[in-house]
Amino acid sequence: MNDCASLEVGHLTKRFGGLVAVKDISLNVKAGEILGLIGPNGSGKSTVMKLIMGIVRPDAGSVRIAGEEVAGLPSYKTARMGVGIVFQHSRPLHRQTVLENIKLALLPDKLMRLFADPRIEQRARAIAERVGLSAVLDRLPSTLPFADLRKIEIAKAIARDPKVLLIDEPFAGLTQQETAAFSQLIGELRDDGRAILLVDHNVKSVARLVDRVLAMYVGERIAEGSAEEVMGNETVRRVYLGGSIEATARPESSFSDAATPFLAVEKLSVHYGKAQALEEVSIHVHAGEFVSVVGLNGAGKTTLFNAISGLVPYDGEIRQAGHTLRGLSAARVARNGIVQAPEGRELFVDMSVRENLDLGAHHLAPDERATQIEWLFGLFPILRERQQQAAGTLSGGEQQMLTIARALMMKPKLLILDEPTLGLAPIILEQISHIIETLRRTTSISMLLGEQNVTFALPHADRVYVLEHARIVWEGPPNRFAAEAGRGYL
């Protein structure tokens, strides 16, 4: 490696409580180079970015900007050393115009500056021109399309002319055309001689732009090299796609309710303001069937599940055993047997494990509740040990088990699991995997599993849907997935 790299990260480590979020990560980015930092959700890549910026303090390791150590400095000092960051979510000042938002990033960090230097105005206009915001300088951010809001973030990040630029999920939420324009802009910023770190979920989305890729998984580096090399790497393939799929899937014809499946979603569309989160999505789940919905972050999985659970308004039709769910409250839907274990877990963190479970079963008769909880403790022995402990003090894996257990307390006919593997270590995945397999073999519960972790989603599925940009693009048995739809998940 070149020893005058703009960004040198050495042996960076960060723990959150018992969880090692980042473990001994080293990387270098030279001036005029783009490094892609990829990894599935919870792999620690965003934490690496925050550690470099100084938003989060590292437990060990070094971060050098053009040779100078910045590890442990607060972010405002790191910023002045020449680091800029583009956050994934844009949060501009809403009462200020686009121009003022850019000017903000150019202001000196001084208290007694009551009037802005006129040169700041010129510079802000030049930056706006560069990122393509000239036409909307005097508009308020709330009146702009999403792509322009992202441009404001880039404009702010490059305002101080940083040597190192960190960009979190540059293309999330952008159309293809906008993505192309953004790629070009990022390429130009590299050609200025900046060192750029692109953080994203998978190689594919950044492959054309990056010079090198570093792949992470649960806090550790698993591969580094060109985009092609990383895509071909055995470990990466296993993390993203899993090993060979054992053919345990039951064919669709083996389910008896072929005519009116237990759950039928027909032409479901959901809008959030201007953004379309789901577009005419149709899926179905038979009684007793395990179905996985695979899709990257932002594809629309959570929206789909929330629509089924009655939490967001939608167009289209959702039927349970032929009866429409439209107009039913979320509580009613759950009581009727469709229960969701949400992505955010939403445990009552200050209550004990036992209290969380009891809350899931408050509508059951006492003896029924006792039977159910005994069954669950058999399924999740660790929860029996932890009964009196506050839910918030459990490890991530234990919390996930509690979330699933609480959902099962409600005696669901259909259990919806939204990203149960988020941020969990492989060993915990195996345990949860085992539990799901037990449910499949020993109960009549149907399951709808949403995952971006294909390794986890496929072995448990009788059938798989692929959700991409708000639409279902593939449906089939798990053993055909790798060949027909796998490449998009590397």
Add this chain to the structure above:
Amino acid sequence: MPKSQTIRILLIALIVVVAASFLPLGVSGYVLGLLTVAYYFGVFSMAWDLLFGFAGEVNFGPTFLIGTGAYTAGILDNLYGPPIWVCVFAGTFAAVLGGLVLALPALRVRGPYFGLTTLVAVLMLQNFVVVDAGLTGGEIGLTVPDVLTISDVVNYQIALWFMAASGAILFALARSPVGLILQASGQDAMQAGALGFNVTKHKLFAFVISAFFSGLAGSLLVFYFGSASIGTLIDVTVGVQIIIAAVLGGRRTILGAVLGSVFLIAMSEVLRPLGDLSNFTVFALALMVVLVFPNGFFGLLTRRRENV
């Protein structure tokens, strides 16, 4: 916000203030007295809006700063009788110190916990005043030997122009580059830091400014009333009134706070015939305005232009 709008707002405000300065020609001393108090409270509300609306810090205890300033000025006058301006200066200084002390937890704890600290600060000050009655006059109140002037009209003009000057400074500050950084720090401290701004420094600055105007207005108010008491300057309900005035007038507008303050005092006067129900009615009305027009009076006035 566009510059032309800033200038237009300042012009309109100036016209309103000049017009208000001719009020003594037409209204009774009683009304002038009410407005005088309303103007001082307007300054309290504006100072609060700088802290909440811009720096994003919810201070439930504006009366801690006000009371610290007012009682320091009053006690000093009682004990040693220096010129009033010395007492006012000392009161302001004490409030700024109090603001710094109050700000320390703000830099450590977040959200509701900071709000709670500020409330506790008010209760502590209140208890101190009660316990140390020999110095502070306790629950009966503190009477000071000096007043600014005994003339209604002069008192009115002092309050009016003091309010106008404070408003101009706070408004200018809020719309200056510093105000912009402050707003960014309040809304998204992580991003402000990543843009190279020392968020702690800017928030501390907002505390100092807010405390300065709270303490200054509080000290002046003591020498208008000729007295200070818990019920008029420190009690939590007084603080709530200041907050309601700021929200009613329009959060993040600074000048709106004065409108809210005048409105609250005017309404309780108009509704006085309702007797015990008058305060209830005023607060119910305020609640309705906040629910229906969350942007406040000032928001209503400027909103149409922002939408264009």
